[in-house]
Amino acid sequence: MSTATPSVRRWCSFRLGSDCFAVDSTGVVEVLRSRRLTHVPLAAAGVLGLVHLRGRIVPVVDPAIRLNAVGDRSAAAGTHLMISVGDDWYGLSVDEMLDVVEIPDARVERPTAASSRGDAVAGTYDAGTRLVHLLDPGHLIHSLVRPAPHFGIPCGGPHGSG
Amino acid sequence: MDHVVGDNSEFIGEFLVESTENLDQLDRDLLALESEPGDPQRLASIFRTVHTIKGNSGLFGFSKLGALAHNGEHLLGRLRDGKLSLDDRITGTLYSMVDAVRSILRSIESTGTEGEQNYRDLARQLAAVAAEEAAAVEEPKAAEPFPSEEPPVAAAEPVGDPAPMPAAEPRAETEAGESTHRDPPPPVPAPPSLAPAAAPGAPAVGGSAADSTVRVDVDLLASILDLVGELVLARNELRSVETEDPAVLAAAQRINAVTNALQETAVKTRMQPVEHVFSRFPRTVRDLATSCGKEVALSIDGADTELDRTLTESIRDPLTHLLRNAIDHGIESPEARAAVGKPRAGRLSLRAYHESGRVTIEVCDDGAGIDVERVRDKAIARGLVSPADAQGLSEEQILHFIFEPGFSTAREVTSVSGRGVGMDVVRTNIEAIGGTVDLHSLRGQGTTVRVHVPLTLAIMPALVVHCAGERFAMPQAAVSELVPVRRGTTSLVEGLADAPVMRVRGRLVPLVFLDKFLGLRPETACRGQGTVVLVRVDDREYGIVVDGSTRTGEAHAGCRELLESASLSTIVVKPIGAVLAGLGIYSGATVLGDGGVVLILDLRGMARAVDLPPIERETGDAKAATAAADRYLVCRTWRGRRIALPLGEIVRLEKHRSRDVQVAGPHRLIRRGDGFTPLADVDRVLGSASVAREADTTDALNVVVIRGPASDVGLAVERILDVVAADAPLQAALAAPGVAGTVSLGGLATEVIDVAAAAAQ
Known part of the structure; x- marks a missing residue:
């Protein structure tokens, strides 16, 4: 199992809808289940909320938005x-x-330039039964947490609606 | 430490930290030496520091630094050996050397190089001072009984020492010093890589201090604090487990106690004595006094008072400003002091102490004090207050004008101060870290400025509010008041042209509905029932409307509602990613006792986001009244006339349904709570007939409530347009029935209602 050489990397795979994605296992911190998220009003749509993990406040994002x-x-x-x-x-x-x-690494196919998932997917691996899309977490996160372009805050007034 | 070339940035970093600390010590030593020339301990300490810097600069190849330190060392060596005696000139030269070394170190820190500047002149001067005066002093000084056993030089030689030295080592001072080593070497030989932690910092007094302290990375301390936070949460979970098992209960109890103690200890690691800031001040004061031609004796108290290390840096500049002011403006020239029977040297005291959970730092001088009349005149001249109002202000209120931007009473601009920057910067900087500044001055006796800052920013008391099922925290320091809002009461003023405001003791405070602001629910639901949290940041005051009694759903006594809508707790502030911080409305997040994550509202950012105008800093009711009088509420009558009402005359704004209007004889009344408010039609006030309107179908009726002779009077208007500041004063010439005059509002001439006449109708 642990015969991984630099040219063979371990990827943590997961399912989103009907697709299979994976991130490099060296970047994985932990898997959390059923933790209540704290909603962040006015944050970018990709930000689902905040969760507390080992002393840090960690934003949780929805990759499905970016990965279609x-x-x-x-x-x-x-x-x-x-x-x-x-x-x-x-x-x-x-x-x-x-x-x-x-x-x-040699068996990872580079994405086509026209991929709708853009930079977020760094490559694809054919696992035989299914395709595994290998993610570039940096690009993925960046595109998800970027604040909405039009950041207008409504000023709360009772006549505001009228 | 065998890196000579290559990537030794880590070691250079250590070298910089160490050297900067040593320079601070050097400043202190030099100052002490001035009052007690020839103190062998001090001289030895200075010599050691300079020698260390010389050694390390050789190691890293900083030649300018090395040359400078070398010359300084030579001069110091002669002083130490009694070949020279300290005078102002030598001290001055040594100070210049310290400054030069500091600026080179700064340059190394920022650019990695020693910088462009050439210190050859200074080096020459050092050499000249060392050489020329040698003859002059040699004879008398030879008699000076210097201890024959050498002062303890290089008690703890730096690691860099065995490294290549600049070639021109004048004498074998190092070896000589080491051979007469007074302090024994540390009992446990530390591995070389750890040595810098304990090596050179040992001050001349108490060499054991170095053994009992360790230099620890701040990040490491932060992560310990984080882990403790985790432990606290786990402890809370454990508490909620229901069990009867006495063994488990006992263990849980113990874990609880240990966790509390651990948290307390971990928090303490963030603390740093204000000494770190104060230590440079003797030097600052000396330089300032010299350049202002004053004599100043500085006393420092409570330098061991501890403060969060992130805060100690933030108070450095404000305190420097205050010292500068005290010396330049406060303390008189020696002659002037002598003339009024004061000692020639002014007393300047710097005191730090704990007071009700905060740290107070007091800068106190026995100088001339502040001329209240001059401040008053200046304030009037700058238009900060009208002459009439100024008469009504107390001395303290007048003194507060000093904190206004650009305010200076200095008759002339000096190189040190008087350009009108200073006190407002002090206030801004201190308020930025949640502190406050106050000032007292007695003419002829001196001025005291007190700066109050929180102990720490990482842990702070916060108010946790509920809104639309979410919780938010806000720093308690900014919260001034909680006001309940209940349907049927009159405390909430509704809408000035879509901008809700509330009247609090004569001030109109803009309101932000948190649910609407954050988009928590489509419509503001807490208008009728909720709590207004009045907050004050910088020059802005506003109210944040949060949910009221959300749990019981029925109106209770006010205090009950407040308790349920908001609670106080001490929170540990955790940073949120740059991404969320970029929104500008959250300053961080925290984890509450139940494990839930709660966002901390950035009250400053919120004020910016809703674009609240800065309010005038009120210096008493008089000023607040004038400020309000210059602003007008602009409305439209049913006849389409644009009219204005002085804001100061308005009690509140209300919205009623037309069918709530009751007719009693010739009067129309609006039912409000237990009583009735007489209602006047604005067109009638203006002498025209009321417009016959379909009263029953027009649902909302805008009512401006003004103060009448007997009770409040409502003035029905068609629409409330805006609140505008007058461009010019009221002109009474164009008066008409019910009109007090005309005022230019936003370039439009607008009739101002005669409020007294309207109220009398």
């Missing part, structure tokens, strides 16, 4: 894959955790 995940998402039971990006931690809200897969 389709299919049955009803099973999304609040599983959060906590990953580190640089010095910061983020949580990815996923539908279901799958296995850790060892993937030789």
Whole structure:
């Protein structure tokens, strides 16, 4: 199992809708289940909320928005894959955790330039039964937490609606 | 430490930290030496510091620094050996050397190089001072009984010492010093890589201090604090487990106690004595006094008072400003002091102490005090207050004008102060860290400025409020008052042109509905029932409307509602990612006792986001009244006339349904709570007939409530347009029935209602 050489990396895979994605296991901090999130009003749509983990306040994001995940998402039971990006931690809200897969770098196919998922997917691996989309967490997170372009705050007034 | 080239940035970092600390010590030593020239301990300490810097700069190849330190060391060596005696000139030269070393170190820190400046002149001067005076003093000084056993030089030689030295080592001072080592070497030989932690900082008094302290990375302390926070949460979970097992209960009890103690201890690690800030001040004061031609004796008390290390840095500049003011403006020239029978040297005292959970730092001088009349005149001249109002202000209120931006009473601008920057910066900086400043002055006797700052920013008392099922925290320091809002009461003023305001003791305070502001629910639901949290940040005061009694759903006594809508707790502030901080409305987050994450509202950012105008800093009711009198509420009558009402005359604004208006004889009344308010039609006040309108279908009726002779009087208007500040004073010439005059509002001439006449109707 642990015959991983630098050219073979271990990826933590998970399901989003009907697709399978994976992040490099070295960046995985923890998997949290059914933790109540604190909603962040006015944050970018991709930010689902905040969760407390080991003394840090960690934003949890919804990768499905960026990754155009389709299919049955009803099973999304609040599983959060906590990953580190640089010095910061983020949580990815996923539908279901799958296995850790060892993937030789050589067998990763680079995405086509026209991919709708853009920078967020760094490559794809054909696991035989399914395709595993390998994520670039930095790009993914960045595109999700960017604040909405038009940040207008309504001034709360009783006549505001009239 | 065998890195000579390559990436030794880590070691350079250590070297910088160490050297900066040593320079502070050097400043202290030099000052002490001035009052007690020839103190061998001090001289030895200075020599050691300079020698260390020389050694390390050689190690890292900083040649300018090395040359400078080398010359300084040479001069110091002669002083130590009694070949020279300390005088002002030598001290001055040594101070210049310290400054030069400091600026080189700063340059190394920021750019990694020693910088452009060439210190050759200074080096020459050091050499010259060392050489030329040698002959002059040698003879008398030879008699000076210097202890024959050398002072303890280099008690703890730095690690850098065995490294290559600049070639021109004048004498074998190092070896000589070491051979007469008084302090024994540390009993446990530390591995070389750890040595810097304990090595050179040992002050001349008490060499054991170095053994009992360790230099620890701040990040490490922070992570310990985080982990303790986790433990506290786990402890809370454990508490909620229901069990009868006495063993488990006992263990839980113990864990509880240990956790509390651990949290307390961990918090203490963030604390740092204000000494770190104070230590530079003797030097600052000396330099300032010299440049102002004053004699100043500085006394420092309570330097061991502890403060969060993130705060100690923030108070440095404000305190420097205050010292500068005291020396330049406060303390008189020696001659002037002598003339009024004061000692020639002014007393300046700097005192730090704990007071009701905060740290107070007091800067007190025995100088001339502040001329209240001059401040008053200046305030009037600058238009901060009208001459009439100024008469009604107390001395204290007048003194507070000093904190206004650009306010200076200095007759002339000196290089030190008088350009009108200073006190407002002091106030701004102190308020930025949640502190306050107050000032007392007695003419002829001196001035005292007290700065109150919180102990720490990482842990603070906060108010946790509820709104639309969410909780938010706000720093308690900014919260001034909680006001319940209940349907049927009159405390909430509704809407000035879509901007809700509330009248609090004569002031109109803008309101922000938190639910609407944050988009928590589509419509503001807490208008009729809720709590207004009055907050004050910088120059802004506003109210945040949060939910009232959300749990019981029925109106109770006010205090009960407040308790349920808001609670106080001490929170540990945790940073949120740059992403969320970029929103500008959250300053961090915290974890409450139940494990829930709660966002901390950035009250300053909120004020910016809703674009609240800065309010005038009221210096008493007089000023508040004038401020309000210059602003007008602009309304439209049913006849389409644009009219204005002085804001100061308005009690509140209300909205009623037309069917609530009752007719009693010739009068129309509006039922409000237990009583009735007479209602006047604005068109009638203006001498025209009321417009026949379909009263029954027009649902909302805007009523401006003004103070009448007997009771409040409502003035029905068609629409409330805006609140505008007058461009010019009221002109009474164009008076008409019910009109007090005309005023220019936003370039439009607008009739101002004669409020007294309207109320009499």
